[in-house]
Amino acid sequence: MMTKEQILKAATLSISAHNVQPFRLAFPSDSEILVYVDFQRLLPVGDPHLKDLRQSLGALIETLAIAMSAEGEGIEIVEAKQTAEQGQPMARLKRTSGVPKDVLANQLTRRFSYRGKFTKKKSIQNHLATSDGFTIEFLTKPADLKDVSQIFDNVNYRFLTLPGYLEELYSWMRFSSSHPKWSKDGLNTESMSLSGVEAWGASVVLKKSIFDFLAKLGMAKALVSEAGQIQSASALAVILCKSHNDIDKGRAFMRAWLTLTEMNLFGAPLSLLTDDKPALDLVQKKLNTKGQEIVNVLRVGPLGDSYKKPAPARLSYQEMEWKK
Numbered sequence: 001m002m003t004k005e006q007i008l009k010a011a012t013l014s015i016s017a018h019n020v021q022p023f024r025l026a027f028p029s030d031s032e033i034l035v036y037v038d039f040q041r042l043l044p045v046g047d048p049h050l051k052d053l054r055q056s057l058g059a060l061i062e063t064l065a066i067a068m069s070a071e072g073e074g075i076e077i078v079e080a081k082q083t084a085e086q087g088q089p090m091a092r093l094k095r096t097s098g099v100p101k102d103v104l105a106n107q108l109t110r111r112f113s114y115r116g117k118f119t120k121k122k123s124i125q126n127h128l129a130t131s132d133g134f135t136i137e138f139l140t141k142p143a144d145l146k147d148v149s150q151i152f153d154n155v156n157y158r159f160l161t162l163p164g165y166l167e168e169l170y171s172w173m174r175f176s177s178s179h180p181k182w183s184k185d186g187l188n189t190e191s192m193s194l195s196g197v198e199a200w201g202a203s204v205v206l207k208k209s210i211f212d213f214l215a216k217l218g219m220a221k222a223l224v225s226e227a228g229q230i231q232s233a234s235a236l237a238v239i240l241c242k243s244h245n246d247i248d249k250g251r252a253f254m255r256a257w258l259t260l261t262e263m264n265l266f267g268a269p270l271s272l273l274t275d276d277k278p279a280l281d282l283v284q285k286k287l288n289t290k291g292q293e294i295v296n297v298l299r300v301g302p303l304g305d306s307y308k309k310p311a312p313a314r315l316s317y318q319e320m321e322w323k324k
């Protein structure tokens, strides 16, 4: 039977928006795992309706299920709530046994967010990857990548100018390795693929007062553009699923990302596209898959053998345990 320590370590392999790592696990008995929310780690501006929190919960549940399968164990959802209440578990999971090893188990430690430019392209022959619970449709035409990069830049800029959004994002950014939480949580500049000079530049430009000043001069949008990174990708991997439930979508998101990793495709989500109706409609129009909801869109491409995965910024497994 997996130990508490092993399960907590598996939980650190999961993903969360802005890497806030909002969940804590409790083990009231050998057969039950409870998932609590740390309310200090919510994103009231970026995630006001808790959509990202629910998707992150789905991703955590899927991560645990996959990691535990490697030891012949499994989990079933007894209850998973759509909302979080302080001091109450958001999910109750039951431990099961006799589960075969998940085909994606080996990808858990290989997956990571790559946010830099791609230096080479990979030709993607099959434009559709389907599996249990999700579909990935690849958009590979340069014109599609260009269109989506422009829409993304517009949406990104619109969000950055919403009251409180930039300040909240900035509070989760780690611009220097001397930041006490550099290797613990949030987005450090290594995970954002920024050089030392770029990191310094970003720490200045993204300060609210300076960003507003640059916005008045009409310079801010170009400075935060991700068009270069998006257009250098080999494809946009659009993850779709049939369920309308965000927790199911989070599970599909994690499985699809691990599937991309298995295909040696790396990259990062462009979640803001799913937070903006016109952007979502435009991506939807480009797809052949109909009747499924877009969970997320990742820009993906290959990385050279010499590329070294950055050290993941994560809380320790001890910090993942729920403390009253």
Ligand SMILES: Cc1cc2nc3c(=O)[nH]c(=O)nc-3n(C[C@H](O)[C@H](O)[C@H](O)COP(=O)(O)O)c2cc1C
Binding pocket: 014, 015, 016, 017, 018, 019, 051, 052, 053, 055, 056, 059, 111, 112, 113, 114, 115, 186, 187, 191, 268, 269, 270, 271, 272, 312
């Ligand atoms: C619901 C959700 C939304 C996310 N949105 C974005 C995004 O818009 N851009 C991005 O670069 N990463 C996004 N991510 C990825 C996380 O930032 C990333 O997984 C986390 O920082 C952990 O880092 P790692 O992927 O390198 O392990 C998202 C993750 C989740 C679960």
